[in-house]
Amino acid sequence: MSETVAVPQNGERKKVIFSGIQPTGTFTLGNYIGALKNWVKLQDDYNCVYSVVNLHAITVRQDPAQLKKNTLSAYALLLACGIDPEKSIVFIQSHVPAHAELAWVLDCHTQFGELSRMTQFKDKSARYADNINAGLFTYPSLMAADILLYQADLVPVGADQKQHLELTRDVANRFNNLYGNTFRIPEPYIPKAEQGARIMSLQDPTKKMSKSDPNPKAFISILDKPETIVKKFRSAVTDSETEVCYREGKDGINNLMGIYSVVTGKSMDEITREFAGKGYGDFKTAVGEAVAEELRPIQERYEQLMNQKDYLEQCYRLGAEKARSISARTLQKVYKKVGFLP
Ligand code: TRP
Secondary structure, three states, X not given: OOOOOOOOOOOOOOOEEEEEEOOOOOOEHHHHHHHHHHHXXXXXXXXXXXXXXXXHHOOOOOOHHHHHHHHHHHHHHHHHHOOOOOOOEEEEHHHOOHHXXXXXXXXXXXXXXXXXXXXXXXXXXXXXXXXXXXHHHHHHHHHHHHHHHOOOOEEEOOHHHHHHHHXXXXXXXXXXXXXXXXXXXXXXXXXXXXXXXXXXXXXXXXOEOOOOOOOXXXXXXXXXXXXXXXXXXXXXXXXXXXXXXXXXXXXXXXXXXXXXXXXXXXXXXXXXXXXXXXXXXXXXXXXXXXXXXXXXXXXXXXXXXXXXXXXXXXXXXXXHHHXXXXXXXXXXXXXXXXXXXX
């Protein structure tokens, strides 16, 4: 694709991964286990491009000072989790103008009907009924631009973003058919079984863990203090049985076992044996302590980074530069295809 993309020894092009995360509030344990932990691992085998998508964030009204803070904090958290700004491209979306530029062209190749069918749009327009803005509606075109600009092969996304990725593929195929091959068609990246664990709310384990939950006991923030983490796990909703085992209907216990398994690397059977004859209380404390232990180095690294603003700036400048050079090439190709005078 481009000379900035390393070619491994066997001569095959390393596959490109793109993903984005919105800088809204703190990240949760769900974000960490469901996404960030995988993003870190993927760096070994792929050319990874990760973005803090602040353009997407303003589809919902933001306080400007808060958005600015959250953006830097989100960027620092990515690095603190282990994303390496030398190995991967890590940047802030608004620093790379090609995203908004390609989004416009894609808007003109996406149908009103297609966007109307997006369940996230329907959900969000119900939730923010007083601000159903055009950006909220065309959000998927911007997301498609993010992905297509880097000719991504794979996109790690949760279930809630699958529909947007489907639309990305449809629009990319449509564009390629109209103008000749321009975009690589991205595939969803589904992580291997262990990471499939969807992290559920600690207060209602039938619901996804969400940072916008009005009850803070329902979610763990990556930056929660160790004592807070243990306390939240101790008050997690379970069931009226006593045995720690993975079984249909035991949503609360299943969720805790999933978390414990990802964090310790133990299998469900091993966990069941470990807690045989002990109560839920011991188990919940163990999960809380394991999670606190897993997050401790991330929190320490985060504190350090937030005290090194110059270093952070250096990283996001470098990321933007690399992202600009790749994305500009795709955009140029697109502009030429649609007939824009050079
Ligand atoms: N829409 C995604 C979310 O809210 C974030 C996102 C923006 C994204 N652009 C992307 C994810 C491109 C993957 C690829 O989770």
